């Protein structure tokens with residue numbers, strides 16, 4: 001299992017990255033929000049460039065935006081980005097955006113919101129490396145995991161069986177809720193780690 005730490009709710013993002021660089025986590029998860037796809041705004045490209053220079057872990061970019069290409073072109077020269085994930089629910093040509101992400105050398109991620117039908121992503125599964133299953137409504141850190149998450153994860157696992165696709169889950173994950181969704185490959189964890197007095201201890205409770 002891999003942990004991707006969301007720094008959205010960090011009190012001091014820079015300080016948290018420096019402290020967590022030396023831990024067993026696999027990625028820093030960056031939640032990019034445009035104020036349209038979700039009503040909040042977070043992380044400008046300049047801010048991501050700055051944070052990327054202090055991160056010793058690869059970056060896992062989650063684009064909660066209506067126009068991902070704008071952001072993808074702005075981020076394309078950041079060397080330590082590994083995954084770029086866009087949302088299924090946007091009104092754009094998803095396959096051409098996924099192809100562009102691959103062309104730039106990043107892993108192609110597709111995310112689905114809690115009320116999107118799992119089967120709806122079938123037209124794209126030959127053009128993705130990763131599927132990000134939202135286990136809360138996108139927009140805010142610190143929410144409670146939604147009860148349908150376990151069932152949806154199992155459905156998604158079935159759908160991608162025998163394909164080389166990484167499954168990532170995002171939202172409301174802590175040392176208890178992780179047990180129900182343990183079949184995923186990457187776990188995005190924000191508040192449970194970044195709101196704690198002792199983030200390094202919290203990471204250990206997830207990795208047992």
Ligand code: DX5
Pocket residue numbers: 006008009029031062136137138139140141142143170171172173188189190191192
């Ligand atoms: C929600 C974001 C998540 C969130 C996770 O829109 O995509 O990545 O920051 O944070 P927690 O773990 O606090 O739910």
Ligand code: ZN
Pocket residue numbers: 006029030031062170188
């Ligand atoms: Zn996220």
